Amino acid sequence: MIGPTRIGEVASPEFRERETLQRPAQSYWSESWERLRANRVGMFCGAFILVLALIAIAAPLIARYATHTGYSDQDLAGLFQPPGRTHWLGTDELGRDTLTRLVYGARVSLTVGFLTVALSLVVGGSVGLASGYYGGVIDNLLMRLVDTLLSIPSIFLFILVSVLLRPNAVTLSFIIALVAWGNVGRLIRAEVLSIRTREFMIATRSVGAGDVRLMLRHLLPNALPVMIVAASLAVGQIILVEAALSYLGLGIQPPTPSWGNMLSNAQQYFYHSPWLVAFPGVCIFVTVLCTNMFGNAVRDSFDPRLR
Amino acid sequence: MLAKYAARRLLASIPVVFGVTTVTFLLMKVTAGNYVPGLDLDPNLRPEDLAHIRHQLGVDQPLYLQYWQWISGIFLHGDFGRSMLDGTPVLSHILLRLPATLELTLTAILLGIAISIPLGVTGALRRGSRLDHFLTAVSVGGFAVPQFWLGLMMILLFSVSFKAWGLPWLPSGGRESTVGGGDPLDLMVHLVMPATVLAFFYVSIWSRFTRSSMLEILSQDYVRTARAKGMPEGRVVYIHSLRNAIVPLVTLVGLELPGLVAGGLVVEVVFGWPGLGLMAYERAKSFDFTLVMGTTTFVALLVIVGNLLADLLYAVLDPRIRYS
Numbered sequence: 001m002i003g004p005t006r007i008g009e010v011a012s013p014e015f016r017e018r019e020t021l022q023r024p025a026q027s028y029w030s031e032s033w034e035r036l037r038a039n040r041v042g043m044f045c046g047a048f049i050l051v052l053a054l055i056a057i058a059a060p061l062i063a064r065y066a067t068h069t070g071y072s073d074q075d076l077a078g079l080f081q082p083p084g085r086t087h088w089l090g091t092d093e094l095g096r097d098t099l100t101r102l103v104y105g106a107r108v109s110l111t112v113g114f115l116t117v118a119l120s121l122v123v124g125g126s127v128g129l130a131s132g133y134y135g136g137v138i139d140n141l142l143m144r145l146v147d148t149l150l151s152i153p154s155i156f157l158f159i160l161v162s163v164l165l166r167p168n169a170v171t172l173s174f175i176i177a178l179v180a181w182g183n184v185g186r187l188i189r190a191e192v193l194s195i196r197t198r199e200f201m202i203a204t205r206s207v208g209a210g211d212v213r214l215m216l217r218h219l220l221p222n223a224l225p226v227m228i229v230a231a232s233l234a235v236g237q238i239i240l241v242e243a244a245l246s247y248l249g250l251g252i253q254p255p256t257p258s259w260g261n262m263l264s265n266a267q268q269y270f271y272h273s274p275w276l277v278a279f280p281g282v283c284i285f286v287t288v289l290c291t292n293m294f295g296n297a298v299r300d301s302f303d304p305r306l307r
Numbered sequence: 308m309l310a311k312y313a314a315r316r317l318l319a320s321i322p323v324v325f326g327v328t329t330v331t332f333l334l335m336k337v338t339a340g341n342y343v344p345g346l347d348l349d350p351n352l353r354p355e356d357l358a359h360i361r362h363q364l365g366v367d368q369p370l371y372l373q374y375w376q377w378i379s380g381i382f383l384h385g386d387f388g389r390s391m392l393d394g395t396p397v398l399s400h401i402l403l404r405l406p407a408t409l410e411l412t413l414t415a416i417l418l419g420i421a422i423s424i425p426l427g428v429t430g431a432l433r434r435g436s437r438l439d440h441f442l443t444a445v446s447v448g449g450f451a452v453p454q455f456w457l458g459l460m461m462i463l464l465f466s467v468s469f470k471a472w473g474l475p476w477l478p479s480g481g482r483e484s485t486v487g488g489g490d491p492l493d494l495m496v497h498l499v500m501p502a503t504v505l506a507f508f509y510v511s512i513w514s515r516f517t518r519s520s521m522l523e524i525l526s527q528d529y530v531r532t533a534r535a536k537g538m539p540e541g542r543v544v545y546i547h548s549l550r551n552a553i554v555p556l557v558t559l560v561g562l563e564l565p566g567l568v569a570g571g572l573v574v575e576v577v578f579g580w581p582g583l584g585l586m587a588y589e590r591a592k593s594f595d596f597t598l599v600m601g602t603t604t605f606v607a608l609l610v611i612v613g614n615l616l617a618d619l620l621y622a623v624l625d626p627r628i629r630y631s
Contacts, residue, residue: 148326151610155572155584156603159591160334240453244573247455248588267459274463281456289451 028225028304035301042297045290049110052287056106063104069097071104072255080273090275092265098276101257102283108258109287111169112176112242113235119177120184121231127181128188129215129223132196143189149182154241162250169258172251176241184230191226192219229303232295236288243284259284309622316618320611327607328378335600336370364391387601392593397601400586407482408582412571414502416563419509424556426510427517428549431525442514449511458504458577465500480579501578505571509563516559521552554624561617 036042055062063070067088075095083090089098131142161175195201196219204218245251246260254261259280266276352360361367365376380386387397430439462479469476478484478497524530525548533543572584579585583602590598 144322144326147323148330151323151327151614152331152603152607153610156587156599156606157334159587160331160599160603161338165338236451240451243453244455247453248573248576249592263456263459270459270463271467277456277459277463281453281460284453284456285448285451288453289448292447292451 032225032302036297039297039301042294042300045294045297048290049287049294052106052290053110055103056110059100059103059107063100067097067100067103069100071101071257072096080269080276082273083275089279090273092262092273092276093269098262098279101262102259102279105257105259105262105280105283106287108169108246108252108256109239109242109284112173113239113291115170115173116176116180116238116242117231117234119173120181120234121227123177124181124184124186125188125220125223125227127185129192129219131185132189132192133211133215133219139189142185146182146185149179152179154179155244158241158245159248159250162245166253167251168256169252172242172245176238176245180234180238184227184234187226187230188223191223195219195222225302225304229295229299232298233292234295236291236295239284239288239291309619312622313619316615320615323611324608327611328381328604329374331600331603331607332374332377335596336373338596381604387605388597390590390595390598392590392595392598397598398605400598401583401602401605404581404583404586407580408571408575408584410482411498411501411575411580411582412505414498415505415571416509416560418502418506419513420556420560422506423510423513424517424549424553426514428521428544428552430514430518431521432544434522442518446511446515449507452507454504454508455573455577457507458500458574461500461504462577480577482581501571501574501580504577505574513556513559517552517556520555521548524548524552554621557624558617558621561613561620 059071069075073096075091075097078087078091078095079093081087081091081095083098087097087099089102091097092101127142127146131139157179158175161178162172165171165175167175201214201218204214209218242251242258243260243263246258247264249261249264252258252261254265262280263277266273266280270277358367365373368376377388380388385398387401389396390400426442430442433439465477466479467476477500479500482494482497484493484497525544530543530548533547534540538547571580571582572588574580575582575584576588583606587599587602590602
């Protein structure tokens, strides 16, 4: 039959046959994954991050076999060399190889980015679950705590804490997570509030499931999509925060290279060696861009609210 | 109704004010303890002198007493403590630096609004066009570029290279020329780059937001009705749709009010802009804890007030909001 079936018209045999061809049952996860896989830009960005992570893990190997120099090895006879054959991306004011330092810097950025997000998911997730599930006084207390944390401008908090701590990548992650969990907590609480009243929760409770079981086995898996989305969008912002803190001299301390502290070093010399400023900046930009785009792709395919 | 809502919001912010002061104070004490910068380095001071100075500064008292003295000073006398480096009132430092910060961030926010609303509307009206894709790309890029790096690259181009090429160049930092500066043109020339860097960040968020909010409104029934009645397109878009589309933007801009004083810290450092952020940063590096603590609290209180105002403004602008 040609043309659309009008309402009330008897469906053709062909149409009836099509009706029996149902869409195969598919779990939320495999469906989301397929959607993500179909997103070319997103997958490309995800692959880029994966490659960058591999490079960061292999940093000592790259230093030994590819650039033949460590990240703090000085070559005082070859200061400020422009990008060239021996030093692919040039050298800095102590003759250190820029490429080697960038590769080590990737370690810092990725560690801080992912560790901070993991930490804030754990803390924010627990707080959000407890707050949304119990409600009442607990909810009020926890949410006022979140309000408090989010009212203090985070950069001032970071300054306060990191002045005396002289952080490395791990402690820096803890410092940033100290503030970053607040947003996650709020988001998950809102999600829990909407899940809590659904029928399956009432049913589970009525067969005698306890608080902990309800939260961990029933609420958490249902709040997971929102957590994944929040996490994938946060990584890029955290990397930017780390870079800014290290640039200000409050993050990773020299001689350990991070993209941020390489930039603050380089800005004194950028009149005659602009590439020292350009490369770390490009690294930050491309990495954050890719994590953001990947995050967007994850959101588009995993966020239940967008369906 | 609105008054009741306002009163309740005001009450709800009291525990937050208490929380902010407590958290700041505790953080300071945990990191700094009773350390007084430079004191232990002076060989002329005997142990009893040290104890005497510590006593005078009040750092040897029990924590709760120190806390009480500090917050009662703030809320009863408007006294945010004294600098540990030179003993001058923290508030005087804050008030000295505040105008520069407000000048920078207000310019950036106004610039951001002025640019992002037309961009957002254009993107929504010409959805899927090349221009729309281009605007999306710029905004995604703007969200990923580190502000301090953008600032450095702009200095490199507009101050260093332009000067070398003999073109009119922009000053690389500061608020006015040290010699013979201070006239309006001089101030404006100094403001251009820092304000642009800050505004770029705002534009990349707000233009996206305006676009999606505009798209949502344009698909509403009342817009279709207006069009069906033969209302001119310009009136439909700019009067009936835009007015509703920018309501959520008000909240977003309101959320940036803390950024009015704090958001520009990195930019202030890059451009040597003599604002609050640069002051807090420099003083933190020389361990002036009381000053950093006072500034942080001051800014946090402004944030709380800003959020309150944004909420109220939102309630006034959007009658659909329920006061609960």
